[in-house]
Amino acid sequence: MNELLTPAVFAIQSRYNGQVSEFRDEVTLLVPAEKIIAATTTLRDEFDFDMLSAETAVDYCPQTTPRFHMVYIFYSTKTHQYITFRAPLNGDNPSIATMETVYPNANWREREIWDLMGIRFEGHSDLRRLLLPPNWEGHPLRKDYPLGYEEVQYTFNFDDIDLRKPKGVR
Amino acid sequence: MREIQEFTLDELKHLFTPQAITGETMVLNMGPQHPSTHGVLRLILELDGEIVLNCVPDIGYLHTGIEKNMEAKTYQKAEVLTDRMDYMYTMGNNLVYCLAVEKLTELKSPARADAIRVILLELSRLQSHLLWIGTSALDLGAMSVFLYAMREREMILDIFELVSGQRMMTTYIRPGGLWRDVPAEFNDAVKQIVDIFPKRIDTYEALLTKNPLFMDRTKGIGKIDTKTALAWDVTGPTLRATGMAHDIRKANPYCGYEQYDFEIPTQTTGDIYGRYKVRVEEMRQSVRIVEQALNKLPFGPVRDNNPKFVPPPRSEIGVSMEALIHHFKLWTEGFTPPVGSVYSTIESPRGEMGLFLESDGSPKPYRVHYRTPSVPLLQIMPILSKGCFVADLIGIIGSIDIVLGDTDR
Numbered sequence: 001m002n003e004l005l006t007p008a009v010f011a012i013q014s015r016y017n018g019q020v021s022e023f024r025d026e027v028t029l030l031v032p033a034e035k036i037i038a039a040t041t042t043l044r045d046e047f048d049f050d051m052l053s054a055e056t057a058v059d060y061c062p063q064t065t066p067r068f069h070m071v072y073i074f075y076s077t078k079t080h081q082y083i084t085f086r087a088p089l090n091g092d093n094p095s096i097a098t099m100e101t102v103y104p105n106a107n108w109r110e111r112e113i114w115d116l117m118g119i120r121f122e123g124h125s126d127l128r129r130l131l132l133p134p135n136w137e138g139h140p141l142r143k144d145y146p147l148g149y150e151e152v153q154y155t156f157n158f159d160d161i162d163l164r165k166p167k168g169v170r
Numbered sequence: 171m172r173e174i175q176e177f178t179l180d181e182l183k184h185l186f187t188p189q190a191i192t193g194e195t196m197v198l199n200m201g202p203q204h205p206s207t208h209g210v211l212r213l214i215l216e217l218d219g220e221i222v223l224n225c226v227p228d229i230g231y232l233h234t235g236i237e238k239n240m241e242a243k244t245y246q247k248a249e250v251l252t253d254r255m256d257y258m259y260t261m262g263n264n265l266v267y268c269l270a271v272e273k274l275t276e277l278k279s280p281a282r283a284d285a286i287r288v289i290l291l292e293l294s295r296l297q298s299h300l301l302w303i304g305t306s307a308l309d310l311g312a313m314s315v316f317l318y319a320m321r322e323r324e325m326i327l328d329i330f331e332l333v334s335g336q337r338m339m340t341t342y343i344r345p346g347g348l349w350r351d352v353p354a355e356f357n358d359a360v361k362q363i364v365d366i367f368p369k370r371i372d373t374y375e376a377l378l379t380k381n382p383l384f385m386d387r388t389k390g391i392g393k394i395d396t397k398t399a400l401a402w403d404v405t406g407p408t409l410r411a412t413g414m415a416h417d418i419r420k421a422n423p424y425c426g427y428e429q430y431d432f433e434i435p436t437q438t439t440g441d442i443y444g445r446y447k448v449r450v451e452e453m454r455q456s457v458r459i460v461e462q463a464l465n466k467l468p469f470g471p472v473r474d475n476n477p478k479f480v481p482p483p484r485s486e487i488g489v490s491m492e493a494l495i496h497h498f499k500l501w502t503e504g505f506t507p508p509v510g511s512v513y514s515t516i517e518s519p520r521g522e523m524g525l526f527l528e529s530d531g532s533p534k535p536y537r538v539h540y541r542t543p544s545v546p547l548l549q550i551m552p553i554l555s556k557g558c559f560v561a562d563l564i565g566i567i568g569s570i571d572i573v574l575g576d577t578d579r
Binding site: 128 | 241421528578
């Protein structure tokens with residue numbers, strides 16, 4: 001592990017029960033979902049990780065505990081280091097506190113995750129779908145959402161095909 | 171038949187002032203098809219006369235589900251989709267994907283491949299900035315720059331066609347190196363660009379930098395400061411125009427960028443003019459990097475020779491049975507990297523482009539997420555455009571240099 005990351009990793013590990021893992025020189029901390037805001041606030045204020053570089057989610061369907069992992073990748077413009085946080089989420093309709101209060105740019109990233117993965121963000125200021133139309137059914141990036149091999153719907157047979165179409169999780 | 175619904179004003183009312191609901195201010199729709207939005211972008215504007223009070227970007231018109239599609243393809247086939255995202259920086263899309271796969275599989279791209287990658291990436295940056303300088307000046311009413319910029323951009327696209335057979339969707343950079351070595355004409359073609367470009371950049375500057383009309387339309391408009399930019403994750407020329415010299419090529423070098431001598435241009439104003447100055451200077455630095463890379467272009471292989479991950483050269487397939495087996499296995503089954511997730515980043519002309527790649531040990535990526543630079547840039551549109559004129563809004567959209575294929579993926 002890079003020595004620039006050691007103090008931050010140690011602090012998160014001891015204060016918020018983070019589990020450290022390393023893969024290809026990248027440090028990942030598994031933090032319980034309810035402590036993620038406190039942990040990121042510490043990371044930002046005490047260890048100068050001033051950017052939320054990426055925020056995404058991974059679906060481990062059919063596994064249910066945890067079914068999802070929220071992935072947060074932070075970047076420090078002082079030390080030029082990246083650090084990854086993961087928060088496990090259980091069940092088909094998970095929710096987690098919004099990161100918007102700590103890093104404002106999480107706004108659109110969380111809208112995208114809600115849109116495509118169906119994870120709800122509590123306290124989010126504007127939780128609308130980002131990419132898909134507002135009345136879309138299902139969350140396409142979930143693993144149980146079908147990919148292709150569907151009949152093409154035209155105006156005249158739209159309703160017939162719609163009835164027998166697998167829709168994924170609503 | 172189900173109709174696609176639109177947002178109603180009621181659903182958006184937390185984004186506007188109360189006057190928008192009572193009708194004292196005007197809510198106006200701009201786009202999704204508009205000549206100055208550089209793609210299919212819709213902006214919902216709240217106007218008080220000609221002043222923009224609020225601006226709500228609505229994206230997703232170019233959403234093609236690339237992340238989902240990549241999960242269903244093997245690692246080699248998924249790469250072809252990456253070209254289609256940021257269509258102004260296709261080489262970079264390929265590269266960030268290849269860097270992630272190389273990290274995952276511990277492949278090493280040879281020195282010659284790295285040098286050719288750097289040349290092509292900097293040429294890509296040049297052509298992206300050329301299109302930007304042309305179109306954003308066009309938005310502000312300067313027609314002639316566009317014609318000059320397009321003329322030079324053609325020369326660069328010709329080089330891409332020379333090396334890969336395609337002008338834009340190249341898929342030339344592959345995990346472990348390149349598709350094949352560059353043809354013999356490559357050096358002369360790049361040399362020609364290195365020779366003529368500094369003078370051509372002077373031409374664009376002569377048309378714009380001290381043009382009083384251009385300065386009036388750009389100075390002090392669309393301002394942002396470093397602190398806000400960092401909080402909103404804004405990178406690239408927009409961040410550098412606020413005075414912060416942050417560049418992934420210097421901070422976390424990839425492809426041997428640490429060997430080249432170049433500077434990170436910065437400005438302190440944070441307005442449209444500052445972004446313009448930064449980009450023009452970046453074009454000069456790109457030419458410098460291309461020249462250095464071309465002068466010390468090493469000889470040698472252009473692909474890693476690990477046959478479990480990199481297909482063997484075409485010439486070996488006819489004479490070696492192992493090569494044939496590897497070729498067959500790689501293009502039918504694909505390769506299987508170990509379980510784990512990696513994050514790789516590069517500096518695109520718009521900012522930091524990152525790729526989160528998770529593997530479950532199968533030949534297909536389990537999860538791919540592109541962290542694209544255009545999303546945060548578009549996200550700060552409400553901040554940049556608050557209190558400006560509608561005409562200046564056009565200049566601001568041009569100045570942040572968004573590519574809608576990049577935001578929507």
